[in-house]
Amino acid sequence: MNFYRSAALALDHLDKHQGSVKGSLAAAKVNGSAGESKRILALIIETLKYRDVLKQLLTTVPLTKLERETFRSKGTPSSANLLLVLLHDLLFSPKGKIEASDKWPPKEAVLRHGARLKAELVRLQIKAGKSSVRELGKAASSTVEARYARWNPNIELSRADDFSLSALHAHLAAKGFSRLDTPVYPVPDKSYFMDPHLTEHLLVFPASSTWWVGDKWYESGAVILQDKASCFPAYVVMDGWDPAEGECIDATAAPGNKTSYMSALMGAEGTLYAFERSPKRYQTLCNMLQKAECGNVKATRGDFTETNPADYPNVTRILLDPSCSGSGIVNRLDYLVDADEAEDDEQAERLEKLAAFQLQMIQHAFRFPAVRRVVYSTCSIHAEEDERVVAKALASGKGKWKLAPREWVLPSWERRGLVEELGDAADSVIRCLPEDKTNGFFVSCFVRVDAGEEVKAKAKGTKRAREEEVAEADEEADEEDDGDGTAAAATPKAKTAAQLDRARRKKQLQKKRRKAAK
Numbered sequence: 405m406n407f408y409r410s411a412a413l414a415l416d417h418l419d420k421h422q423g424s425v426k427g428s429l430a431a432a433k434v435n436g437s438a439g440e441s442k443r444i445l446a447l448i449i450e451t452l453k454y455r456d457v458l459k460q461l462l463t464t465v466p467l468t469k470l471e472r473e474t475f476r477s478k479g480t481p482s483s484a485n486l487l488l489v490l491l492h493d494l495l496f497s498p499k500g501k502i503e504a505s506d507k508w509p510p511k512e513a514v515l516r517h518g519a520r521l522k523a524e525l526v527r528l529q530i531k532a533g534k535s536s537v538r539e540l541g542k543a544a545s546s547t548v549e550a551r552y553a554r555w556n557p558n559i560e561l562s563r564a565d566d567f568s569l570s571a572l573h574a575h576l577a578a579k580g581f582s583r584l585d586t587p588v589y590p591v592p593d594k595s596y597f598m599d600p601h602l603t604e605h606l607l608v609f610p611a612s613s614t615w616w617v618g619d620k621w622y623e624s625g626a627v628i629l630q631d632k633a634s635c636f637p638a639y640v641v642m643d644g645w646d647p648a649e650g651e652c653i654d655a656t657a658a659p660g661n662k663t664s665y666m667s668a669l670m671g672a673e674g675t676l677y678a679f680e681r682s683p684k685r686y687q688t689l690c691n692m693l694q695k696a697e698c699g700n701v702k703a704t705r706g707d708f709t710e711t712n713p714a715d716y717p718n719v720t721r722i723l724l725d726p727s728c729s730g731s732g733i734v735n736r737l738d739y740l741v742d743a744d745e746a747e748d749d750e751q752a753e754r755l756e757k758l759a760a761f762q763l764q765m766i767q768h769a770f771r772f773p774a775v776r777r778v779v780y781s782t783c784s785i786h787a788e789e790d791e792r793v794v795a796k797a798l799a800s801g802k803g804k805w806k807l808a809p810r811e812w813v814l815p816s817w818e819r820r821g822l823v824e825e826l827g828d829a830a831d832s833v834i835r836c837l838p839e840d841k842t843n844g845f846f847v848s849c850f851v852r853v854d855a856g857e858e859v860k861a862k863a864k865g866t867k868r869a870r871e872e873e874v875a876e877a878d879e880e881a882d883e884e885d886d887g888d889g890t891a892a893a894a895t896p897k898a899k900t901a902a903q904l905d906r907a908r909r910k911k912q913l914q915k916k917r918r919k920a921a922k
């Protein structure tokens with residue numbers, strides 16, 4: 405098979421199944437001499453580096469439309485990936501040419517637009533402020549095209565100063581940022597927007613942003629830099645939680661990003677136990693919890709698997725984000741790197757060990773007597789650490805545990821798990837990839853079969869009752885306000901239960917402070 409067709413076929417396989425490039429070559433049945441395979445592998449890796457910029461280029465020079473006869477939409481390999489490898493060689497390879505016969509139709513078709521493609525590429529380079537077109541590849545492969553900053557409401561609750569979300573918007577406006585109503589990627593310079601999935605807490609900035617360096621919002625802990633996908637596990641585990649329901653655990657907590665988000669989603673109420681085995685990382689966790697004002701977190705240095713579940717009779721929710729291969733971290737895309745057979749064996753052995761440890765953690769979490777929800781996540785893209793661990797955990801749960809339905813696990817997130825691994829249940833879990841403007845990530849949510857649904861219904865019921873109660877308290881507090889306007893000014897128009905709750909507690913805190921000052 406033609407060299408470019410083989411590379412495109414392997415890319416098709418990679419798009420569909422993820423995993424390693426080498427594995428995709430084998431799975432796509434791309435056979436050839438050792439030299440040929442190496443050449444194809446190198447082309448795939450280089451093409452992936454430039455994929456974002458090539459896709460952008462194809463929006464201005466739409467070759468699939470302009471050369472419809474050659475690049476049919478339903479071909480094998482796909483026209484999309486065949487075009488990417490051809491364009492890579494024409495625009496970014498050291499020789500700057502497509503190494504195929506001049507009579508090969510795909511080459512002829514691309515070359516008909518060669519001059520326009522090169523001119524548009526230079527335009528993209530200038531727009532991105534890069535000194536050469538090759539620099540465009542560096543930017544695309546080392547970032548996720550956006551920077552995320554999470555607003556931490558715990559600071560707003562505990563400080564007299566206004567650290568509300570509306571104050572943050574005002575602060576950013578004063579710094580010259582415009583707030584967009586809808587997401588735009590790449591995020592335009594000096595702009596930002598609220599993330600469409602985590603609308604209440606996550607702000608999305610251009611990838612090159614550095615505004616927080618030395619800024620009081622960042623320094624105070626009111627803004628925390630955290631990748632979007634890394635926020636998901638905390639969001640899923642705390643969804644619908646009510647202080648009346650019970651206590652929570654973050655089993656593998658350091659450096660503490662997810663713990664601090666869980667604490668924020670709990671409104672810094674109730675009790676969140678956080679465990680961390682490594683002494684050094686435990687210290688980092690404590691610093692983070694202090695800075696983020698996580699007053700409801702009880703941190704313990706220790707091994708989660710050595711805890712006695714009976715000592716935690718009120719824990720209903722557990723987050724498990726254990727050590728993993730980290731293969732999803734974008735600027736650590738080492739899974740793309742060529743590996744020889746010995747390294748492949750080492751990698752398989754490492755994944756096997758990690759998966760055994762990950763399964764052990766889930767099985768321990770299942771033993772907590774009152775636990776109803778266990779969220780398991782990794783920053784790995786390997787099925788060995790994701791869907792396969794989930795499948796083994798379900799099998800070992802003796803029918804007492806099942807995966808929560810899609811509605812509980814970010815239903816609007818489109819990329820779900822691998823069907824070939826989990827069948828229909830793949831819809832219950834989520835995967836994230838750099839194409840989604842995040843690091844590679846995996847999130848699953850187990851619920852206890854006997855009580856899963858009831859807990860959710862109960863949580864919803866108590867949540868509604870609480871909203872009503874909080875709204876009443878809020879109205880009362882408004883009436884009682886002694887008229888200096890401070891409380892009203894510091895309290896944004898509250899809408900959700902969490903916001904109402906925050907407003908109520910902040911008012912109480914301010915009243916206490918005013919009384920103490922008199």
Ligand SMILES: C[S@@+](CC[C@H](N)C(=O)[O-])C[C@H]1O[C@@H](n2cnc3c(N)ncnc32)[C@H](O)[C@@H]1O
Pocket residue numbers: 634655656657658659660661662663679680681682685706707708709725726727728
């Ligand atoms: C992927 S990191 C957790 C990241 C964290 N959830 C965050 O978002 O900031 C995994 C952590 O679990 C810790 N760990 C590994 N095994 C553990 C165990 N058995 N008990 C407690 N902590 C453990 C590791 O030291 C590491 O700090």
